[in-house]
Each structure stands twice: as structure tokens, then as C-alpha cells.
Amino acid sequence: MRYCWDTAARVAQVRSPILVLHSPEDEIMPYRLGEKVYQSGREPKRFVTLRGDHNGGFLRSQPRYEQALADFLAEF
Secondary structure, X not given: OXXXXXXXXXXXXXXXXXXXXXXOOOOOOOHHHHHHHHHHOXXXXXXXXXXXOOOOHHHHOOOHHHHHHHHHHHHO
């Protein structure tokens, strides 16, 4: 990669609610890194497991993706 971006370190500084949506089928970003980002965040936070690849997971995971997003926005 051309740039180094420590997402987990940045997320640890976030003071607003955090929603992480990730798929074990993501061929670009390993699932364990999504879990690491989630673990580094402060409460309140939510982790939602999707299905599908990096670019199409949100489509393949309908309606779960849409419901998880709506629930998160309604709660916070």
C-alpha cells in the first residue's frame, strides 16, 4: 500500500457511536481486521457480520444490512 492508515488507532479516538459492518468473505480486507477495528472502539458500538465480497456484501446481505443500519441510527 502507498499509505499507512492505522484505522484501529483512529477508531480508538472516536467518541461517537460506532457501527462496524464486515463480511468474512471480504477478499480485500481480512475479517480479523474488521474485528480489530471493532475491539479498538469505545462503547457504544455494534458489530454486524455480513455475507458477500468487499464491494457487494451490503447488497448480498439485504435486508439484514438495511435493518442493522436502521436500528443503529434509531438507537443513537
